[in-house]
Amino acid sequence: ASGCPAFSGGLKGVKFESGSARLTPASKTILDSAATELRRYPDLNIEIGAYTDDRGSDTLNQNLSQKRAESVRTYLLDKGIAADKLSAKGYGELHPIATNDTVEGRAENRRVEFVIMK
DSSP: OOOOOOOOSBOTTOOBSTTSOOBOHHHHHHHHHHHHHHHHOTTOEEEEEEOOOSOSOHHHHHHHHHHHHHHHHHHHHHTTOOGGGEEEEEOTTOSOSSOSSSHHHHHHHSOEEEEEEO
16 A cells, blocks of 8 residues: 555665675665665565675585575564565576676676565
8 A cells, every 4th residue: 555665676786795694894784774674664675785896606605505595584574574474596696797807797696686576
């Protein structure tokens, strides 16, 4: 009845320690805000998608992105978001949004996105 919030899907600034699924302190602050918003819309089902750049093997990137998506999901569960409302999916290096030929582009490709599922 009150509609959904305006949302582009990206979670700007959610980062991990290099080569790991450990969230940085700044990322936790961003996810705290995301959890506050998600609690306002308890009927939403959200897929947490995590991506990597193209450095490393496809298998390594796939596994790392899955662990990162699960890390975000676990953090949000700890903040009171219902488990049945969150799924985690690692996409590895698929669907880059920038070039992988520059440091800046690779940083953009290492990202977390929320997708509202119907």
